[in-house]
Amino acid sequence: MDNFNSLIHHWYSVYKRDLPWRDTQNPYYIWLSEIILQQTRIDQGMAYYMSFTEEFPTISDLASASEDKVLKLWQGLGYYSRARNLHFTAKYIAEHFDGKFPDEYRLILSLKGIGEYTAAAIVSISYNQEYPAVDGNVFRVLSRFYGIYDPIDTSAGKKIFVKLAAELIKGTDPGMHNQALMEFGALQCTPQKPDCLRCPLSERCYAFANKKVADLPVKLKKTTQRHRYFNYFDISHSDSVWLKKRVEKDIWKNLFEFPMIETSVATGFEELMAMSEVNQLMDADNSVVEKITDWKIHLLTHQKINYRIIKVCLLQEKEMPIELIRVNKKDIFNFAVPKLLETYLIRNIENG
Ligand code: SF4
Incomplete structure (x- = not known):
């Protein structure tokens, strides 16, 4: 174990990336970086981390x-429940812990x-406590190096990995150790093409010796x-367009989008136009379909x-369903929208 640790720690001291959250032990910043980086590549997450820490330098902010x-600041990062939980928890810490991040x-x-x-x-990382942080990278490195076949997506399998990781972290600098293991998995022992030929662990690695890396x-x-x-x-009349807030328990909750009709298949246009929900949005004699x-x-x-996206121009005012919000086109970029609509808006609204 000592040998595994010392090789990983040495590798980390040479190859670790210089990342802004590695210069701090502030638990708020560490938390922020961890939430942003879930399901997100580092190069994409970096800009969000910078804008969040700039806009909200403290938990109270x-x-x-x-x-x-x-949500607007989170726009484009996906998995919006992360942003809603982040905000909820910040408010909870402000209220119950006087704005100080707990250390237990x-x-x-x-x-x-x-x-x-x-x-x-x-x-x-923030409080130097010996708790192993076992993410997908760590599962991969440990299972390959030690030859562990227990499935990583069952609770029994997870327990085995966490137990081993808890042994490994003992007596180390825990923040550095956890980050070293994760970084090693992210850069060296990668899912598809691990660099085994230039790996400092290869001499003792079970998967490499037994040609089981892919398994x-x-x-x-x-x-x-x-x-x-x-x-x-995309319905417009003069300077106005209409948006709707997604309030259901579904993807993109609390984000805004154009009025939308979800169908179970790629419905033909004529069939769609015959649906009663469409009549609530546009009347045949009062609207022009400009583009589909x-x-x-x-994905x-x-x-x-x-x-x-069906672009519709209303020729006259129309009473819209109550849940729709009328928005002036010039204000539309103030609303947090899903990525797919952001791309469309940039192309279509900005250019008039
Ligand atoms: S030898 Fe290959 S599989 Fe083994 S730890 Fe190194 S990179 Fe991973």
Whole structure:
């Protein structure tokens, strides 16, 4: 174990990336970076980390912001529940802990949006406590190096990895150790093409010696992808367009979007126009369909969103469904919208 640790620690001292959250032990910043980097590449997350720390330098600043402002700053990063939980927890810490981030693992784990991995990362990096942070990178490195075939997506399998990681972290500088293991998995022992030939662990690595690199780690469950079809209506009249807030328990909750009709298949245009929901948005004698985009695809981890946008110009005022919000075109960029609509708006609204 000592040998494994010393090789990893040495590798880290040479190859670690220079990242802004590595220059601080401030638990608020560590928390922010961990939440931003879940499911997000570092190069993409970096800009968000910088803008969040600039806009909200303290937990109290984040706590006193409106949710709309937090979501707007998060726009484009996806998994918006992360931003909603971040905001909720900041308010909770401001109210119950006087704005000071708690320093006990159990307390941190009880906060909304913080799981075992994130709690361990925070206490080890900010408070030097020996809690192993076991993320996908760490599962991969340990399963390959030690030849562990227990599935990483079952609770029994996870326990085995966490137990081993808890042994490994003993007597180390815990923040550095956790980051070294994760960085090693992210850069050296990568999922698809690990650089085994130039790996300092290769002489003792089970997977390399036994040609099992591609078989480890083991996962049991196959994820299924849900196909969805979103028909958006970009309806305008004079300087106005209409938006709707997504309030359902679904993707993009509390973000804004054009009025949308979801269909179970890629419905033909004529069939769509005959639907009663469409009549609430536009009347045949009072509107002109100016453009219909082709179906496009927006991929989420477990969902394939097929979408198209129907651009409609209303010739006269029309009473719209109550849940729609009338917005002046020049204000539309103040609203947090899903990435696929942001791209469309930049192309279409900015250019008139
Ligand atoms: S030898 Fe290859 S599989 Fe083993 S730890 Fe190094 S990079 Fe990973």
